[in-house]
Amino acid sequence: xxxxxxxxxxxxxxxxxxxxxxxxxxxxxxxxxxxxxxxxxxxxxxxxxxxxxxxxxxxxxxxxxxxxxxxxxxxxxxxxxxxxxxxxxxxxxxxxxxxxxxxxxxxxxxxxxxxxxxxxxxxxxxxxxxxxxxxxxxxxxxxxxxxxxxxxxxxxxxxxxxxxxxxxxxxxxxxxxxxxxxxxxxxxxxxxxxxxxxxxxxxxxxxxxxxxxxxxxxxxxxxxxxxxxxxxxxxxxxxxxxxxxxxxxxxxxxxxxxxxxxxxxxxxxxxxxxxxxxxxxxxxx
Numbered sequence: 663x664x665x666x667x668x669x670x671x672x673x674x675x676x677x678x679x680x681x682x683x684x685x686x687x688x689x690x691x692x693x694x695x696x697x698x699x700x701x702x703x704x705x706x707x708x709x710x711x712x713x714x715x716x717x718x719x720x721x722x723x724x725x726x727x728x729x730x731x732x733x734x735x736x737x738x739x740x741x742x743x744x745x746x747x748x749x750x751x752x753x754x755x756x757x758x759x760x761x762x763x764x765x766x767x768x769x770x771x772x773x774x775x776x777x778x779x780x781x782x783x784x785x786x787x788x789x790x791x792x793x794x795x796x797x798x799x800x801x802x803x804x805x806x807x808x809x810x811x812x813x814x815x816x817x818x819x820x821x822x823x824x825x826x827x828x829x830x831x832x833x834x835x836x837x838x839x840x841x842x843x844x845x846x847x848x849x850x851x852x853x854x855x856x857x858x859x860x861x862x863x864x865x866x867x868x869x870x871x872x873x874x875x876x877x878x879x880x881x882x883x884x885x886x887x888x889x890x891x892x893x894x895x896x897x898x899x900x901x902x903x904x905x906x907x908x909x910x911x912x913x914x915x916x917x918x919x920x921x922x923x924x925x926x927x928x929x930x931x932x933x934x935x936x937x938x939x940x941x942x943x944x945x946x947x
Contacts, residue, residue: 663692663780665764665792674698682810682836684803686789690764693785695757701876702732702757704812704833706826707741707819712851715741715819717907717945718843720748720937722816724947725869727754729877734759734812736804737772737779737786741818741826746775756784759811761804763794802828809833813876816866818843820854827854830863839875841866888935888946894918894926895935902936902946909942 675696733749735742737758749756767776820826845852
């Protein structure tokens with residue numbers, strides 16, 4: 663794939679990077695960069711998300727992508743990859759910013775995801791020389807571009823010593839809005855998020871919080887729950903919207919057989935209304 667080189671001051675979408683500390687003089691990229699500025703959000707977090715982190719990252723990112731908001735992240739394992747993947751699955755555009763030189767993608771396990779980003783109208787970007795390897799300090803340097811290219815930053819799950827907190831610091835230095843998903847006080851993987859909220863970051867409980875900030879006209883539009891093909895499917899959707907995720911709990915509440923529930927869940931998943939989180943846990947897509 664062709665590697666393109668661009669200066670931030672020659673493109674309206676990435677021109678925002680000229681206003682950050684240590685602005686890049688040039689960027690290499692593969693794929694497509696928007697010509698004009700579009701609402702963009704960076705979604706970052708731990709490399710080892712819990713099922714809660716996986717769920718909230720997927721849900722929030724998918725909803726934002728469906729509204730046409732560009733999703734930016736670092737293509738790392740964990741939350742980054744989930745954010746990119748969720749944006750793609752929702753038909754959205756996503757941009758990955760690497761800590762190594764193109765055309766290589768690091769980590770290698772996300773190389774196929776990087777190619778999907780490119781093939782679906784997004785881009786993979788790097789400020790480093792072509793073919794250069796990723797070095798530890800470059801990940802911290804890269805974070806200023808992740809936050810710098812975005813209009814707002816979302817942290818969905820982060821431990822006390824997560825590198826994600828560095829991205830939050832960069833964002834605050836750049837005057838960006840930082841939104842943080844609150845987590846269980848018993849979860850070490852939410853300690854960093856909860857600390858940021860105590861320090862003044864905005865708690866994020868719905869994608870509407872972001873949409874109201876970046877797309878106020880869209881926020882006035884009321885959303886409705888999807889409809890199933892049967893009354894049972896409608897009842898299942900309603901329980902999901904109430905926050906219930908466990909298959910056994912749903913079966914008990916609806917007093918249906920395991921076979922009936924399994925068939926309904928399968929059809930809802932095939933129709934793209936729900937998705938599996940694993941271990942008999944489900945959520946709306």
